[in-house]
Amino acid sequence: MRKILCTLSAAVLLVACGGGETKKESTETTTAAPENKLSDNPDYSKGLALVAGSDCLTCHKVAEKNIGPAYQDVAAKYENTDENIEMLAGKIIKGGSGNWGAIPMTAHAQLSQDDAEAMVKYILLLKK
Numbered sequence: 001m002r003k004i005l006c007t008l009s010a011a012v013l014l015v016a017c018g019g020g021e022t023k024k025e026s027t028e029t030t031t032a033a034p035e036n037k038l039s040d041n042p043d044y045s046k047g048l049a050l051v052a053g054s055d056c057l058t059c060h061k062v063a064e065k066n067i068g069p070a071y072q073d074v075a076a077k078y079e080n081t082d083e084n085i086e087m088l089a090g091k092i093i094k095g096g097s098g099n100w101g102a103i104p105m106t107a108h109a110q111l112s113q114d115d116a117e118a119m120v121k122y123i124l125l126l127k128k
């Protein structure tokens with residue numbers, strides 16, 4: 001298993017330059033409902049900053065499948081409940097596999113449960 005993970009991280013490093021978030025929201029100042037202004041939501045900004053500061057975007061994109069599932073697909077799959085937030089944060093910390101395909105997600109043992117939960121809150125806000 002370690003060997004697979006090492007090989008995988010090597011592969012990830014090779015493609016690391018391709019990542020990056022391209023999706024921009026155009027916020028027209030008409031009668032935008034609060035839920036359309038994601039950037040005003042503190043959970044959104046905090047989680048986004050943490051995700052951007054970690055290695056997540058090497059494997060994940062917001063709207064397209066990459067090595068990992070698109071964050072919008074993750075948001076569509078899981079309801080935004082405390083239980084799911086806790087469970088998904090645990091997967092980010094310990095690593096996960098089997099829910100989206102054969103490729104496992106690497107563990108992020110250095111993350112605190114709080115930070116991992118903040119990341120999940122951001123991801124679950126991306127539901128379309």
Ligand code: HEC
Pocket residue numbers: 008009012051054055056057058059060067068069074088091092096097098099100101102103104105106108119120123
């Ligand atoms: C090495 C590539 C890689 C990195 C880096 C990575 N992920 Fe993943 N992630 C994956 C893969 C692959 C899956 C699908 C795992 C599965 O099938 O259960 C996944 C799944 C997920 C899921 C859904 C888990 C589930 O059980 O449905 C979440 C949430 C997630 N990642 C968040 C993150 C966050 C946040 C980070 C940054 C701290 C991150 N990922 C970093 C590859 C990665």
